[in-house]
Amino acid sequence: MHADFRTGARDVIPVLLGVAPFATVVGIAAIDAGLTPMQAIGMSLFVYAGSSQLAAIELLGETAPIVVVVFTAIIINLRMVMYSASIAPHLADYRRRTRAFLAYFLTDQAYALSLTAYENDAVDDERWYYLGVATPISIVWMVCTVIGVVLGAGIPESWGLSFAVPLVFLAILVPVMKDRPRTVAAAVSGVVAVALAGAPFNLGLPIGAVVGICAGLLTEVIRNR
């Protein structure tokens, strides 16, 4: 086993403690929303991006139009364009097929850990470190999705386990509200989404997100003047 793979696999351990409950909640929520176990597990495999999966699951559970479900999930995952651009120079020397394979594993966590290590010059072989980080994440992701599917089928609905879904989002949201513009983006989006809670086609979320992004940009412009 490559030394950089081992280093990555060691660095990722604390992160797995966050991945495990997230994936478990994804599995539970999917079953609660009426997806079959195969659909729940297939989604974790094919999409492999938790926030977008939870949003899609919620919208599917409300029988929102498929266009809205897909559109909302894509908006959520657009942030990964930034990760892709930022990690690309570090992977540029590898063959096209290798890069196509590595791209599947690009998650918030794999990106953050790998880029930190690359920038600290702590890695000889970028590819092996990245895989050392990404492989345990993907394994924990799939195993805990299955655990969630089993729990979701077994625990009665009155326990309100689906309340864990907004709690997961909250746990990710709070640390990303790093400055005034981002806090404004979050606040505006939240207010709009609540105000439009009864909107047709569940458009409250995508509209709120777009308005929130504009509000954040505007705040930044005003502050920089």
Next chain:
Amino acid sequence: MTEHSPVAIWAAILLIGVATYLIRLSFIHLFGRIDDVPPALERALRFVPPAVLAGLVAPAVITVGPTLEATIVDERLLAAVLAGAVAWRTEDMFATIGAGMVAFWVLRFVVM
């Protein structure tokens, strides 16, 4: 519970999957031809996570009631406020979910 057909659900899963993979691949594939994200796009993208996440959290924990009191005294909102404080202090997903769920159960089954 969803009323979509299995075909519709699988279609959604596959469409999201393909789109997400292409997003991930975008610059990793194109590097050398397009060097960087255009700055205006990058600025906007930085606001995607807070805006989207808040848009998901807020309607899930806030239900506007007929009075201010009815809106605030809501087990979901109160539990979420506590969980938010824990997230702020610890930045730990496990602790946040744990505190929020316990508060939610205590409020739902014991207090209210």
